[in-house]
Amino acid sequence: MIPLSAPDIIESDIEAVAQVLRSQRLSLGPVAEAFEHAMAQYSGVAHGVAVSSGTAGLHLCIRSLNIGKDDEVLVPSFSFIAVANAVRYEGATPIFVDIDPGTLNLDPEKLEAAITPRTRAIIVVHTFGFPADMDPILDIARRHHLTLIEDACEAIGAEYKGRKAGSFGDVAVFAFYPNKQITTGEGGMVVTRDAVLATRIRALRNQGRYPSDDWFQHTELGYNYRISEINCVLGLEQLKRIDSILQMREAVARNYSQSLAGNPHLILPPTDPPHRRISWFVYVLRLNGSFTREHRDEILQRLTRLGIGCGRYFAPIHLQPAYASWRTPPSLPVTEHCADRTIALPFYNRLAENEIQQVCDALTNLLDRISSGRP
């Protein structure tokens, strides 16, 4: 069995977690603070607020910016559902915008065309760790007075023109679920340059308590979106090795791309895009246009039967049952075309070269069989 993803937990991570347990301080302590500082510094912004998940972080962004009923927020549909859900939690409307087929990120031209008098913000996602086209997107946000929320949940350490993901938005969110580049088990981090916004997000995370409030005083309606010291110490330890983690992941991605290069049935992810450093979250390739969604699903099924973990990244949000009665389905031809043909292959730090070869051989065989009509 080769899994789709695997967290990279080493002995020193386990020892650090044990140490926190021995310390008796399990929440709202020095480790969370240290993790916040480290993430803010790594991203190149002033403030970090650790939260219980990336989704909680996105929700607090929307909430702290007073985005609500009658407001529209531009989001990709080719993404994880939390991106649009965070907008709906506050009664605002996610407006789905189509993507660029080369980068799988928001298409700036389509973004600008989707702006209405109700538009308040853009959530830009660095899909699969590939930095979005930030120059035109920042320009659109500035000209139309829109707030830019950066979803960097898949992109820790990614760079665009030498600047880190998480430093472009008015506010940005990272996530640390076990399949991400670094993990806290469950967890997330909001980062921002804006001290006022950071204070509000910190209060909203902790039942609406501001620094001047005592434990039973709640200035505004808040949530329990706190994250334990146990989780944070794992994140802090993993962040210490982020450079080597990103290098290992890049090596795996390059290995896949070399093994699969020249296969006429496949569109591989770009590995050396200009002005960008990719932070590899997953390795997702695409079948070319002569294959259908049914072909793709059959390939996923057969790979699974061979013990090879794989997945469809992503199922478009606007086609989810949870969005069925939400609004008239938008026209997102690129999103739908790509989403029908994507295949995520096993991808994690310590995926061995012979395992990569095994996956590539299995995929190549299946493609040959299907394209020549053999069973």
Ligand SMILES: *Cc1c(COP(=O)(O)O)cnc(C)c1O
């Ligand atoms: C992982 C992820 C999130 C947050 O996920 P959580 O499971 O809530 O931590 C948000 N947006 C994107 C694009 C993601 O990939």
